[in-house]
Amino acid sequence: MTRLFKLVGGFAVAAVMAAAPIAAQADDKDTIDYRQHIMKGLDAQTAAIGMIVSTQIPEDNLVKHAEAIAQMAKTVKKSFEAKVAGGESKPEIWANWADFSKRLDDFVAKTDKMAKDAKTGGVPVVMEQMVDALTCKGCHDVYRNKK
Amino acid sequence: MTRLFKLVGGFAVAAVMAAAPIAAQADDKDTIDYRQHIMKGLDAQTAAIGMIVSTQIPEDNLVKHAEAIAQMAKTVKKSFEAKVAGGESKPEIWANWADFSKRLDDFVAKTDKMAKDAKTGGVPVVMEQMVDALTCKGCHDVYRNKK
Numbered sequence: 001m002t003r004l005f006k007l008v009g010g011f012a013v014a015a016v017m018a019a020a021p022i023a024a025q026a027d028d029k030d031t032i033d034y035r036q037h038i039m040k041g042l043d044a045q046t047a048a049i050g051m052i053v054s055t056q057i058p059e060d061n062l063v064k065h066a067e068a069i070a071q072m073a074k075t076v077k078k079s080f081e082a083k084v085a086g087g088e089s090k091p092e093i094w095a096n097w098a099d100f101s102k103r104l105d106d107f108v109a110k111t112d113k114m115a116k117d118a119k120t121g122g123v124p125v126v127m128e129q130m131v132d133a134l135t136c137k138g139c140h141d142v143y144r145n146k147k
Numbered sequence: 148m149t150r151l152f153k154l155v156g157g158f159a160v161a162a163v164m165a166a167a168p169i170a171a172q173a174d175d176k177d178t179i180d181y182r183q184h185i186m187k188g189l190d191a192q193t194a195a196i197g198m199i200v201s202t203q204i205p206e207d208n209l210v211k212h213a214e215a216i217a218q219m220a221k222t223v224k225k226s227f228e229a230k231v232a233g234g235e236s237k238p239e240i241w242a243n244w245a246d247f248s249k250r251l252d253d254f255v256a257k258t259d260k261m262a263k264d265a266k267t268g269g270v271p272v273v274m275e276q277m278v279d280a281l282t283c284k285g286c287h288d289v290y291r292n293k294k
Contacts, residue, residue: 030203034195041191048184056177061222068188068218075208
């Protein structure tokens with residue numbers, strides 16, 4: 001039995017409600033869509049924490065944004081394991097997987113540290129660490145096709 | 148001293164690097180931009196976890212998405228405290244603050260529970276809880292202007 005849920009505005013998910021587990025099998029479009037969702041989430045939360053660090057927005061939510069970023073960072077590598085170039089992903093990702101993978105491990109470690117340290121250090125600590133933790137552009141310059 | 152960081156593709160943050168803390172003061176555009184970043188993050192992560200629940204994507208990242216959603220959920224109410232209608236937010240939000248606020252408290256409680264339960268229960272638990280935890284449409288129908 002398949003039911004269609006309206007989860008968020010404009011986004012519909014077909015959730016398979018079968019009692020028996022079904023092994024997930026991503027086709028190429030699914031793979032690309034999924035990693036784009038992850039990147040959009042990171043982009044949006046980085047923008048939000050950026051507004052706090054730049055003093056445009058009060059800092060109440062600082063730690064929660066940092067935690068969300070750290071959690072999302074941990075999902076990126078898995079989303080690129082399937083060798084599917086396209087969307088904005090260059091084939092160089094899989095040609096240079098060791099480099100790409102190491103960059104993502106660094107991203108996970110640094111965003112995790114930033115989230116932990118933000119709890120006690122607040123904005124100054126995030127300000128200090130984010131330039132090194134959120135090195136999005138470093139990967140994008142090499143591995144992403146500009147839209 | 149103000150420095151401009153390139154954080155993510157296409158998004159630039161002016162981070163005030165002054166040593167002395169500066170109280171953040173959001174103008175109306177900042178307020179609207181900030182809550183839109185939060186909503187975009189939620190939208191993207193809900194889409195990602197939706198792809199797992201609908202078996203389009205393997206479940207490896209399930210718990211991380213659920214945790215990211217729970218963290219982001221905790222940031223929403225604060226982002227709406229400033230009484231700034233606009234963007235897609237209707238003035239009804241502040242006219243009916245008790246209702247709006249209660250809905251967001253429920254959202255926080257339910258996404259928090261879903262993230263905790265996902266650790267042991269996996270996809271079936273998320274599938275069971277998400278319809279009630281991610282009731283985005285309930286609020287959007289009442290409090291959001293469609294684009």
